[in-house]
Amino acid sequence: MRRTLRLTRALVDKIPATIPDPGPVPEIADLQTDEARARMTAKVLASRPEPDSFWVFAFGSLIWNPDFPYAERRRARVPGWQRSFCMGPDRRYRGNPENPGIMLSLDTGGSCEGVVFRLSEATLATDLASLIAREPPLDPEWVTAETEDGTLKALAFVNKPGWIGYVSGMTAPEIAAQIAPAVGMFGSMADYVHNTAMHLHDLGIDDPTVWQMQDLVAQELERL
Secondary structure, rough: OOOOOOOOOOHOOOOOOOOOOOOOHHHHHHHHHHHHHHHHHHHHHHHHOOOOOOOEEEOOHHHHHHHHHOOOOOOOEEEEEEEEEEEEEEEEOOOOOOOOOOEEEEEEEEEEEEEEEEEOHHHHHHHHHHHHOOOOOOEEEEEEEOOOOOEEEEOOOOOOOOOOEEEOOOOOOHHHHOOOOOOOOOOOOHHHHHHHHHHHHOOOOOOOOOOOHHHHHHHHHHHH
């Protein structure tokens, strides 16, 4: 049964679409150099578990904006990892120093339904390098993804306690209050939550975390 998002496009449009680049975040600047990204790309390629295929697991914006060519796409479920608003504070991409964002990542526990993409071998190194440059600068992991056509290993950008970008100890209403006005060089958090909730729903994926967040962010924007 189709549900209606409370977080409408009209509410999202109360927030500016983007802002000028607030500038690099000092705490992670050393992890975002060309040299650091090249090392990460080489490390991932060297660790690939399957020589004949390379899959990436998408749980958030990669679902609706993969921004890379792919050879195949499948619905997938990853056990042991759950979708969580635990990546931040984002003070550049979908937030700024005054209103930091908190992005989705994979946290330990539970399971997560999403999509896996198989990258083309012909352009694998280039496409992977672009993906690593886009994603947060943390070590991705190979996770087990269950699909209708079998189980496979996929690269996933996960988050763990102890990393500088791990957010914990906040309630869902507290996160919503913080991210509702947040906007960065890539767009607003409201737009990010709206798109993620809408596309998960269109895929038939019921994620209570994301659905609750779109409702809470809508409530915050309704007050503006």
